[in-house]
Amino acid sequence: MVKLYGFPSTTCTRFVALICKEKNIPYELIHVNLAKGEQKQPAFTAIQPFGQIPYIDDEGFILYESRAIARYLIKKYPNEGTPLIPSDPKAEALFEQAASIEAFNFTAFVAPIIAEKVFNPYFGLPPNEERVSELLASLLPKLDAYDFILSKQKYLAGDSVTLADLAHLPYGTAFYELGADFAEVFDSRPNLVRWWKDISNRPAWLAVKDGA
CATH class of the missing domain: 3.40.30.10 (Glutaredoxin)
Known part of the structure; x- marks a missing residue:
């Protein structure tokens, strides 16, 4: 184990x-x-x-x-559960592309927002709202690109869920639950929110969402 x-x-x-x-x-x-x-x-x-x-x-x-x-x-464990990383070279390349999108166009902006809005208050520090606004302003056009990509396919790497999609869940959930203004960032983009509702309701995530 x-x-x-x-x-x-x-x-x-x-x-x-x-x-x-x-x-x-x-x-x-x-x-x-x-x-x-x-x-x-x-x-x-x-x-x-x-x-x-x-x-x-x-x-x-x-x-x-x-x-x-x-x-x-x-x-x-390639044959257990959901595949998550394709083995075909072209499909794997599209997965790697999607993984880079997650790391550099989503988490790079969302993680510091969560640090300001969640982690700082937890340690008794006030959030830097100016920095949050700057990060959010940088994130919004990235999410427009997400909406465009997801208008053409079900998931970020194609029509099968991959690790690149699931990697959004921990920070993305914290972001979405910050309040109505933050949820609206997802909800106002129809293809993005369709994708988000799909991955955020997967049984595996619901099982660990509130604690590993």
């Missing part, structure tokens, strides 16, 4: 748990207490030198960085 070292509610821990659910991979969550700073203790950084979660222990094979973990699990 894969051992997942993380914290149940964090975005990256839930992302790895999501992939385990999609691939029908049993996992054991090993709770890392962030409030006590366990991720910064020598015993932890000896394994994950950046002091970040999550990492996995797969029968002695240690791996960190959630995107790397997701790819590893998908490729190790």
Whole structure:
């Protein structure tokens, strides 16, 4: 059984748990207490030198960085659950294109918005609303491009769901739930919101949405 070292509610821990659910991979969550700073203790950084979660222990094979973990699990269990990474070279290239879109045209803007609006208040810091506005202004044309892409196909890499689609879920859900003004960013783009409702209602995500 894969051992997942993380914290149940964090975005990256839930992302790895999501992939385990999609691939029908049993996992054991090993709770890392962030409030006590366990991720910064020598015993932890000896394994994950950046002091970040999550990492996995797969029968002695240690791996960190959630995107790397997701790819590893998908490729190790190609015939289990949802495929998520195509094997055909052209289809895989389209997947890689979609994965880059997610990383550099979505998460690069949404993650810092969540940091300002969710993480800062959690630690007693006020959000920098000016920065949020700037990030949002940069994000909106990116989402117009999403809407255009999704007007032609069901998912970002074609007509089958891939890891590139699912990678949007942890930060995208936090963004969508910030309030009506943020939800409207998705809802006002018909192809984007159709896609979003599809992926955000997948049983695997609903199983880990509130905690890995």
